[in-house]
Amino acid sequence: MKVAKFGGSSVSNATQIKKVLNIVNDDPDRKIIIVSAPGKRHKNDVKTTDLLIRLYEKVINQLDYQDKKREIIQRYADILEELHMESTLLETIDETLETIIKQLNDKHDRLYDALLSCGENFNAQLIAKYNDSQGIKTTYLSPKDAGILVTDLPQQAQILEDAYDKIYKLREIEGKIIIPGFFGVSKHNYVVTFPRGGSDITGAIIARGIKASLYENFTDVSGIFKANPNVIENPELIEEITYREMRELSYAGFSVFHDEALQPLYKHRIPVVIKNTNHPEDKGTFIRHDREVTDKNQIIGISCDKDFTVINIKKYLMNRQIGFTRRILEILENYHISFDHMPSGIDNISIIMRSNQIKNKENEVLSAIRKKCDIDELSIDHDLAILMIVGEGMTQSVGTANKITHALAESNINLKMINQGASEISMMFGISRENADKAVLSTYEYCYHGVCLKNLCPK
């Protein structure tokens, strides 16, 4: 039994929806379908979710929101018309939106989650109805009816462990099941959205719940590239990747499949495949617990994320002071800052975090460190990009670091930081933001094609 999830661009209009249903109906094993809200139909289009955010903003600012509401309804009206369906659903949509706005007008957090969930929710209802009308038994299930019971904090939904038992019973329902992605329902009966990678997470939860043999994640690409296609022209596709590798790549910017969605799958070893709705015949990329490592595929991918900040602290004889680092971490914790890495020397330590973690708190945090830790020097650098080279067992083999540092040196890229050690499957290099793309290009060409990009080097 398989779970298939379709992203926003796969369900943005009638043509796409028909493709999706062809795929779904083509395989009797494709039992449960998770759909997103209608995405962009063309480059300058606006996603339904963004239309819903605009509606939310009008409402909370007590402005006239009717135009915004009409735009949303129109998206579904277009799809219904193209599919030659009755327009009765539009009245339900209008009523639902008005009811939400009326009931949650004074609870902005709840209103936000409830309005945003509509994008997926209406689409799921529409698609289920259409497929059923084509003679294939198809049931729409709300996340509540499907058993997606989550924690109560707005925008931070986490599945409750006991939800899985109810979800397992979905196996007994006859025909296809269509469930909207992106949200669950709390014990207090509020709609709560998932923090990141919303619909991917719904799919993963359902796949785990029904103990699926495969979780198919349909997008608009034929799999995961070995490097960012905005940086590398026609990068190679990854055939197989492990959960762990996927997480490391996601961390530094690979956004095809969100790493948080791997969590429900990880322990139960449910494989994922990333496939292309427009080319379902393509093999796609499999995400599994294990893979066979050869010399050729040892480095599975290269990614680079540009938004990191580093705090550098110097303190003479730091390594002799028991408790020094702990005091600094306590300060970060008090400001709810999660840091990522902490390379240290004898008399100095660097604390690396995503720039958004310290945004708007910088001065407070730095002065707290100055006040509470007896330090010699303190500086902050917002210009850090992190290049991740990922591959199972990579660091166990002699010469990998040499390969990467060679490519970077030939391209005249200075290494602000190297962090290798704790993870056996990745190496991390801190570089200037301006070198980020050049670093991906030079390591990609050297690792996969043995080409050394000296021409990148202005030396």
Add this chain to the structure above:
Amino acid sequence: MKVAKFGGSSVSNATQIKKVLNIVNDDPDRKIIIVSAPGKRHKNDVKTTDLLIRLYEKVINQLDYQDKKREIIQRYADILEELHMESTLLETIDETLETIIKQLNDKHDRLYDALLSCGENFNAQLIAKYNDSQGIKTTYLSPKDAGILVTDLPQQAQILEDAYDKIYKLREIEGKIIIPGFFGVSKHNYVVTFPRGGSDITGAIIARGIKASLYENFTDVSGIFKANPNVIENPELIEEITYREMRELSYAGFSVFHDEALQPLYKHRIPVVIKNTNHPEDKGTFIRHDREVTDKNQIIGISCDKDFTVINIKKYLMNRQIGFTRRILEILENYHISFDHMPSGIDNISIIMRSNQIKNKENEVLSAIRKKCDIDELSIDHDLAILMIVGEGMTQSVGTANKITHALAESNINLKMINQGASEISMMFGISRENADKAVLSTYEYCYHGVCLKNLCPK
């Protein structure tokens, strides 16, 4: 005004002592002389300090200690005879040892410090007396009379900040001053020894106290080598090195001059020179605040220390849990463990410490981590050596990491860990203990002679 310190082998017998005094009397600026206890006279000889430890052990075990005491007295008797001096000092030595043993018999910690201090103390008295008898006005000063006032914890002496004012007045004393190294006196009037690099620290304290123009540290080598001479045949000598570089090299095993002795000198920028008592004409190695960096001397030295332990912790989604690392550090702090480095991945962290930090506490610490932090996996590895490549500004230049990793890869050495980032003047590589010497050899030959030691590679 200069301070000169002479190590144990420089004051081990009459010939050496005469060399020392020639050096001292040769330069009117050499005002204050710090001496060690008599060291080994030949390879199989026993250092006076070790004889004193044996005496201490007999005493605390309530065994007959007279033989051990006689051995010690004989060391000084030999020197007195060779210098054609009267033997009256020997009675003082005997009486002093007996008095200490009687008075501190029930305070083992105090007894240890007091007995061990005798090695330096008797030698300083002897040498001062001899030089004075040669017609050069020379005064012996005990650390108490010199003003070396320290904290009271046995074997852990630290200079008290207000001691420096009294030390400054030593400038007014006429003639040469000879002070024993290795210990000070606490406010409760106990002899307390310095923790490590004892006599070097005494010299540094005096140099800072009298605001010396230079602190000369005489040993049995003509300076500091760029790598361990037990590993590299005839390594090159360092001409100039900064305090910071010296500290990084000391950290990983360079023992010529103890890094803790740099602390008093650091802020006041008092330069140190490491010279050879047997070849005082050699230039030696200068340790300064700044040095001129050229392409040729960018990497100032290479060292490797073999005794590190690493604890590896895996925890899925670790980097999202605020406070996780802090909890682990709290456990280490509770066990008084000072750690050195903490490389981290997305889901894992390694904590690196000197093996002696966790010795005898390992099981307790690991089970505390298991109990208090909700971890997935925990392992410990005692087979870690740390290779340090040190040089000012090194990490700011493109290609340094590549140079080192190339040399190591060519010698077939796997890198367990790389830590570069916090310190601008060093790169740290974690390797297997068995590869330690090979790593020093291959990086030394490649960095200084451009020779790539492929023959080290059994591949």
